[in-house]
Every structure is written in structure tokens, then in C-alpha cells.
Amino acid sequence: MKRILVVLLIASLCLSVFAQGAAEAPAKPQEIRVLLANHPYGELLKAAIPEFEASTGIKVNVESLQESQLTQKLTTEFATNSSTVDVFMTRPLQEGLLFIKNGWYAPLDKYDFTDYPGASVDIGRKDGKAFIVPLVIEWQVLYYRKDLFAQAGLKVPTTLAELENAAKVLTKDGIAGFGSRGKGAAAVTQFSSYLYNFGGLYLDKNVAVFDTPAAIEALRYYGRMLGTYGPQGIVSMSWENLMPVFQAGKLAMWTDASVFLGQIVDPTKTQIPAANVGVTSLPAGPKGDSPFIVTSWGMGMSAKSQNADAAMKFLNWATSKELAIKGMLTNIPMARNSAWKDATVQKGMNPELIATQAHAAKNGYPLDRPFMSAVGQARDLIGEVIIEAINTKGTSTKLQALATEKVNAVNELLKKDGEYGGK
Amino acid sequence: MRKSLRFRIGFPLLVLAIILPMLFPFVWMLLSAFKTQVDIISWPPKFFFSPTLLNFRKVISEQNFMLYLKNSSIVAFCAVAFSLALGLPAAYSIARFQQKKLSVLILIARLMPGISFLMPWYIIFSRLGLMDSYIALILSHMLIALPVVVWVMSAYFESIPREMEESAMVDGATLQRAFMTIIIPLSVPGVVTATTLSFIFSWNNFMFSQVLSMQKTRTLPIAVYNFMSYAEVDWGGVMAAAVAIMAPAIILTMVFQKYVVKGLTMGAVKG
Numbered sequence: 001m002k003r004i005l006v007v008l009l010i011a012s013l014c015l016s017v018f019a020q021g022a023a024e025a026p027a028k029p030q031e032i033r034v035l036l037a038n039h040p041y042g043e044l045l046k047a048a049i050p051e052f053e054a055s056t057g058i059k060v061n062v063e064s065l066q067e068s069q070l071t072q073k074l075t076t077e078f079a080t081n082s083s084t085v086d087v088f089m090t091r092p093l094q095e096g097l098l099f100i101k102n103g104w105y106a107p108l109d110k111y112d113f114t115d116y117p118g119a120s121v122d123i124g125r126k127d128g129k130a131f132i133v134p135l136v137i138e139w140q141v142l143y144y145r146k147d148l149f150a151q152a153g154l155k156v157p158t159t160l161a162e163l164e165n166a167a168k169v170l171t172k173d174g175i176a177g178f179g180s181r182g183k184g185a186a187a188v189t190q191f192s193s194y195l196y197n198f199g200g201l202y203l204d205k206n207v208a209v210f211d212t213p214a215a216i217e218a219l220r221y222y223g224r225m226l227g228t229y230g231p232q233g234i235v236s237m238s239w240e241n242l243m244p245v246f247q248a249g250k251l252a253m254w255t256d257a258s259v260f261l262g263q264i265v266d267p268t269k270t271q272i273p274a275a276n277v278g279v280t281s282l283p284a285g286p287k288g289d290s291p292f293i294v295t296s297w298g299m300g301m302s303a304k305s306q307n308a309d310a311a312m313k314f315l316n317w318a319t320s321k322e323l324a325i326k327g328m329l330t331n332i333p334m335a336r337n338s339a340w341k342d343a344t345v346q347k348g349m350n351p352e353l354i355a356t357q358a359h360a361a362k363n364g365y366p367l368d369r370p371f372m373s374a375v376g377q378a379r380d381l382i383g384e385v386i387i388e389a390i391n392t393k394g395t396s397t398k399l400q401a402l403a404t405e406k407v408n409a410v411n412e413l414l415k416k417d418g419e420y421g422g423k
Numbered sequence: 424m425r426k427s428l429r430f431r432i433g434f435p436l437l438v439l440a441i442i443l444p445m446l447f448p449f450v451w452m453l454l455s456a457f458k459t460q461v462d463i464i465s466w467p468p469k470f471f472f473s474p475t476l477l478n479f480r481k482v483i484s485e486q487n488f489m490l491y492l493k494n495s496s497i498v499a500f501c502a503v504a505f506s507l508a509l510g511l512p513a514a515y516s517i518a519r520f521q522q523k524k525l526s527v528l529i530l531i532a533r534l535m536p537g538i539s540f541l542m543p544w545y546i547i548f549s550r551l552g553l554m555d556s557y558i559a560l561i562l563s564h565m566l567i568a569l570p571v572v573v574w575v576m577s578a579y580f581e582s583i584p585r586e587m588e589e590s591a592m593v594d595g596a597t598l599q600r601a602f603m604t605i606i607i608p609l610s611v612p613g614v615v616t617a618t619t620l621s622f623i624f625s626w627n628n629f630m631f632s633q634v635l636s637m638q639k640t641r642t643l644p645i646a647v648y649n650f651m652s653y654a655e656v657d658w659g660g661v662m663a664a665a666v667a668i669m670a671p672a673i674i675l676t677m678v679f680q681k682y683v684v685k686g687l688t689m690g691a692v693k694g
Contacts, residue, residue: 038652063638066648076634080542082549240656244464259654269460297653 030057032086032310035074036064039297040332041136042089045318048326052317058310071095078104078302085302086311087318092123092132092298097419098373099300100124105131106301110312115321115336119366120295132298133319134335136327138257139293139360140193140282140368141353143264147276148175148252156280160197160221163253163283167229170252179242180255182226182234182390184383185376189368190256191386192292194218197285202370202382206421208410210382211403214287219399223389235387247271255282259296261353262331279352281359293357293364295335333357374413381406456662463658478663486649486660488667494636495643496671497557499625502564503618509565510572511614515602517573518580526577533570540566541634548635555637563631568621575620579613580606619679626672643668 034049036042042064049060065073071094077083078099090096090105099105107129113121116134124132142157148170149156157163163178171177181187188202195201200215202208209215226234231245243260245251247270258279265274282291299319305311317323324339329348339345346354370378385403388396396402414420455463457474482488517526540563548559587609588601596604607614632642647668650660 038649040652042652061638064649066651067653069633069645069648073634076541076545077549080546080549082546084549084554239654247461247464257654263655269464271461271465 030310031059031061032307032314033084034060034062034314035070035085035088036062037070037089037297038064038066039089040330041297041327044323044327044330048323052314056313058313060314067091078102083302083304086305086307087299087301087314089135090132090298090300092295093367093369093371094375096124096132097371100126100131101373103303106303106305106308107131108133108301115338117335117337117361120335123295123366124298132300133315134295134298135319136297137293137333137335138259138296139357139364140190140255140291141258141356142280142282143246143254144278144280145252145272145276146278156278157283160283160285164225167225167253171229174250176231176251177229178225178253179230179234179245179251180226181238181242182230183236183238184387185379186238187386188379188382191222192368193282193290194222194285196290196365197288199287203372206414206419208370208407208414211400211407216400216403219385219389219403220394222386223392224394226390227393235390258333258353258356261350279356281356289363290365291360292368293360294366294368370410372414372419373417377413378410381409452662452665455658456666458659460659478659479667481660482663482667486646488646491641491643491646494640495626498560498564498642499622501561502568502625503622505561506565506568506572506621507614507618510569511576511607514573514576515580515606517577526573529570529573532566537630541630545634554635555639557640559635560632560640563635564625564628567624567628571621571624572617575617576610576613579610583609615679619676622675623672
């Protein structure tokens with residue numbers, strides 16, 4: 001008993017020593033903590049922060065983290081209610097709903113959202129209040145090999161039927177005609193545009209509907225394309241596996257997000273000449289022409305910020321038009337409308353990419369995944385259906401039953417979180 | 424003893440079959456660290472290529488590698504040192520006084536998934552203003568190092584005959600003195616093993632550092648992730664960083680290994 005007391009005494013002494021250390025470092029009034037992602041725009045901000053510090057006198061403590069680490073760190077800090085974060089980069093579709101529901105974002109009543117597409121702001125809105133400033137957008141495109149198309153005498157496909165025909169012709173000599181993500185949960189976002197173009201949806205008014213005849217037709221098409229013309233092992237491939245295959249010249253067509261163009265034409269990273277790489281809009285389907293166009297990154301302010309004024313100043317600066325144009329000039333597609341209209345931007349960017357953005361902005365659908373709190377689990381469930389479709393080249397007799405089963409499971413998730421139906 | 428022909432051919436083949444799968448990823452990592460991004464993604468894979476030091480230059484200049492190296496060293500060395508200071512007497516006590524329940528308790532701390540400690544720690548450390556401090560990291564890494572020390576050493580101390588310290592005490596030494604001057608020197612191989620193991624566990628720890636460290640105290644395993652950004656992975660940089668992180672651990676283990684062998688043979692001669 002005595003020994004335990006001694007141990008406790010020592011422990012409490014140690015604690016008080018540490019506590020003293022804490023008391024010595026009082027929080028300075030004009031100091032904010034900012035968490036950024038390992039993302040080109042994060043790098044751009046980091047380089048520009050000294051200017052902000054010089055002009056405002058606010059000291060910015062900045063950390064940058066890989067995106068999944070960023071989510072984990074933010075979740076830990078906010079959930080324990082002892083976060084010191086003021087401003088942070090955030091993925092509206094991945095964590096937005098959960099963070100909004102938990103009240104972790106501060107409402108941005110004073111922010112001027114007029115320069116942003118309405119749909120991109122609405123994603124981060126609840127009860128009329130906006131919580132997320134859209135930062136970076138991405139949309140689905142078709143990357144293709146101009147040289148292979150010329151050799152085969154093919155036209156660039158504008159419909160999904162033409163896409164299938166091109167894939168059939170181009171699959172030869174160890175080159176796969178067509179690739180797109182096949183790895184379950186990762187494929188959900190890239191399959192979404194196909195789903196929309198066949199007239200389907202993941203969620204309709206917060207009810208899962210990806211087992212309708214239109215959705216099944218889309219699944220069969222996607223499965224047939226990847227199962228027949230895709231590279232080997234496609235069901236375990238996401239973008240990080242497909243991009244090297246394209247860069248190595250073993251893939252003729254690849255549909256994925258628009259962010260990859262820079263890397264597949266960079267001569268230090270790719271084996272195919274940039275002149276042979278084309279980018280065009282995702283071909284139209286029988287029932288639609290709506291590639292996804294989403295806000296992949298946004299910026300938010302912590303509801304618990306101790307320095308709300310300084311944080312707001314930083315947020316306004318970090319999402320300003322000037323920095324957006326700077327971002328565009330380094331090939332980061334920004335959410336601000338005015339950044340796309342800037343003359344220097346229009347001159348500097350790839351005209352093919354600008355055309356795909358204009359098309360997606362006009363016709364696109366603002367979601368690439370089921371928008372719900374349990375998005376991770378829902379993606380796993382939908383991923384299983386996609387894999388079944390690919391493994392059977394779209395011919396599975398169980399596909400309808402499997403899709404219905406997963407629809408029910410996703411609806412259960414929605415009900416559990418109180419998000420089912422309505423609105 | 425003459426070995427059969429079958430053994431002489433079969434044994435090396437068997438050894439090769441066992442080590443090849445283990446060595447392959449390591450060799451692949453080493454090769455990729457000297458490749459350009461184009462060479463890394465080329466198919467079929469290139470085993471002959473013109474090596475580049477570009478990746479290592481990136482690791483050292485762009486990524487603040489020296490700071491992370493310093494942080495990792497401070498945290499690992501302190502965590503191991505404090506764990507030895509607390510763990511050696513604890514292990515001795517467990518071994519000599521049969522405190523089995525205590526040792527199970529310590530083992531439970533090790534068996535519990537580390538993530539279950541993180542939330543409470545985060546709350547405690549942030550309330551104490553210890554976020555981004557070495558103290559928080561060292562304390563958390565002691566959770567990894569201390570049980571290793573206690574478990575390796577209590578088994579080792581048990582193997583030392585009780586008569587050793589009894590004869591010292593007959594000559595007038597206190598138990599503490601007998602422990603310091605007789606038992607510890609006899610246990611060097613065990614101490615080295617415990618030190619090496621706990622050092623490696625602390626050196627490689629990712630989870631605790633990720634949540635408890637910020638910009639100033641970030642450790643090496645976190646730094647590897649700096650080469651992965653949104654929609655882009657710099658494989659060459661990742662591989663070079665991994666090589667650079669493994670190197671100190673491997674060198675240290677190799678140096679210590681000599682001591683382990685030496686200590687063992689010394690004991691054998693003296694009987």
C-alpha cells in the first residue's frame with residue numbers, strides 16, 4: 001500500500017512539473033494554426049504565407065499532411081474537443097457532412113460566395129448556412145492516345161457506343177484498349193458518370209437507387225468494358241495503378257478525374273510524348289451527358305477557433321481571387337468562376353482541358369459518390385457490385401439481386417444516421 | 424561429420440527459398456530509390472538502369488529530413504533510456520519476487536491497440552499544453568518500449584542464478600548494489616536485445632507520432648507520407664526516404680548484434 005502511495009506521489013510531482021511547462025507558454029492573441037493538405041494548392045499557400053504574415057502581422061503556424069492523415073488528425077482533434085486548429089483544408093464530399101453534423105465547421109455568414117457555382121457551395125450548406133469555401137474542382141474526362149487513334153483510323157468517341165467500338169479496335173499488341181478504376185470502393189467515383197449517362201443515380205432524394213434498370217445497364221456496360229478490354233488485374237486497380245500503365249504506353253484510353261493530365265504529359269514521369277496524349281469530355285450515354293464535376297477540396301474554419309477574426313482574415317486571403325488565378329496558372333483547376341475567365345489563364349492552359357471543363361460545368365452532376373455521412377461504408381458496398389460486374393464481364397445473372405441487396409444495406413446506413421429520405 | 428549430397432544441395436536452396444520473398448521487397452525498394460519516375464513505372468521492370476541520386480537529394484533538401492532525423496533520434500533514444508531506467512529494476516523485481524500479476528498487467532498495456540490510448544492522451548497532452556513537445560512523444564513511445572524491456576529482461580533475470588546476488592550480499596553489498604554491479608553487467612546481452620527491439624519499435628512507430636506531433640516534432644515515418652500528395656505519388660522519393668529511414672536502424676542493429684554474440688560467448692567461457 002505504502003509503495004503505491006509513493007508511486008502516486010512521484011507521478012503527481014512529475015505531472016506538476018509538466019504543467020508548469022504549459023503555464024509558461026501563454027497563447028499569443030494574433031497567432032493561428034492552419035492545417036493544409038499535401039496538395040499543389042497547399043504548397044502554393046505555404047509559399048505565399050510569409051506575404052500574408054507581413055501584411056497583417058498575424059503569425060501563421062502551418063502544418064501540411066497527406067489527405068487521409070489530415071482527416072484522421074482533424075477528427076481526433078475535434079472529437080476530443082481540444083483542438084487548436086483555426087483554419088483547415090477539407091474534402092467536402094468525404095468528410096463534409098459528418099463535420100457539419102457534428103458542428104465542427106464555423107458558419108461562414110460573412111463570406112462572399114457570389115463568385116462560386118451555386119451547386120459547389122450547396123454541398124457544404126445546412127439549414128441555409130454555408131460552412132465550406134470551395135477551393136479546387138475536378139471532373140471526369142477521357143484521356144486517349146492520339147497516335148494510336150490515328151494509326152487505327154478512329155475518331156475520338158463522343159458516345160459510349162463509340163467508346164466500346166474504339167476499345168475493341170485498340171486492344172492489341174499487349175496494349176489494353178480501355179481502363180478506368182476497377183478497385184471496388186475507389187471505382188465508385190469514376191463509375192458515377194457512367195451511371196448518370198445511363199440515367200441512373202446512387203441516391204435519389206437520400207434513398208439509394210442504384211438497382212434500377214438504368215443503373216444495372218450502366219453496371220453491365222462498365223463491367224463489360226473493363227472485363228473485356230481492361231488491363232490485367234483491373235479489379236485491384238485504382239488511379240495509382242492505372243496511371244503508370246498509361247504512362248508506360250500500355251493503355252489506349254483511360255477515364256478518370258481531370259487532375260492527372262499534368263502528370264501524364266510530364267516528360268520526367270511518362271514515356272509517351274506529350275503530343276500523343278489527348279483529353280476530351282467523357283462520351284455521352286444513351287440517357288445523359290453528365291460527367292461528375294465536384295469540389296474535391298474546400299476550406300473551412302473551426303467552430304472552436306480562439307482567434308475567429310484572424311482566422312477569417314486568413315480564410316479570405318487563402319481563397320482570394322488573386323491566389324485562385326495563381327493556382328490556375330500552375331494548372332490547379334479552381335472553383336472560382338472568375339478565375340476561369342481570366343485572360344492570362346485562358347492563354348496558359350491546355351485548350352482541350354478548358355473545353356472539357358466548360359462541358360462539365362454546363363452539363364455535369366455535382367456529386368461523384370453517394371453523399372452521406374457513412375460514405376466510406378457505402379462505397380465499400382457499391383464497390384462489391386462493381387467488382388461482380390467486372391469479373392463476369394457484365395454478364396452476371398446475380399447482378400440485379402446483388403445490387404438490390406446493397407441498396408437495402410445503404411438505405412440501412414442512411415436510416416441509422418437519420419439521413420434517409422426527405423429533403 | 425559428412426553431410427549427404429542431398430543436404431548440401433537442398434539446404435542452400437531451402438534457405439534461398441525462405442529469404443528470397445523477404446529480401447525481394449527490400450531489394451526492390453533499394454533499386455527504386457535510385458531510379459527516376461519513368462524507370463520505376465516502366466514495364467517490363469528495369470534491373471539495369473542509370474542510377475540517379477535525385478531522390479535522395481529531394482529527401483534531404485526539400486523535406487527537412489535532418490529535422491525529422493533529429494526528432495526521431497531524440498524520441499527513440501530518450502524513450503529507450505527511460506524505459507531501461509524504469510524497466511530494468513521492474514523486470515528484476517518481477518523475476519525475483521514472482522510478481523506475475525504485475526507482468527501480465529504490463530503485457531496488457533502492450534496488447535491493447537495503441538489507438539485506444541490516443542484519444543485520452545490527446546486530451547491530456549493538449550490540456551497540459553504539451554502538444555508538439557518531445558515530452559508527449561517520449562512518454563507515448565515509452566508505452567511501446569517499456570513492456571518490451573520488462574518482458575525480455577524478466578525472463579533473462581530469471582535465468583541468472585539467485586546465488587549470484589546472494590554471495591554479493593554475504594560480502595556486504597545491498598540488494599541495489601548487487602543489482603547494479605553484479606546482475607546488470609551479467610545481463611548485457613539481454614539488455615542489448617531489449618534495447619535494440621524497443622529502439623526499432625519506437626523508431627518505426629507511426630500512429631502516436633502522427634497524432635501527437637506537429638510541425639516541429641514530426642518524426643521520420645510521418646515524413647515518408649510527404650511524398651504522397653493528392654492524386655500524385657512520388658515513388659522514387661518514398662523509396663529513398665524509406666531507405667534513409669531504415670539505414671540508421673539497420674546499422675544500429677548490426678553494431679548491437681556483435682555485442683549480443685560477444686556477450687553470449689563470454690558467458691560460455693566463464694561458465
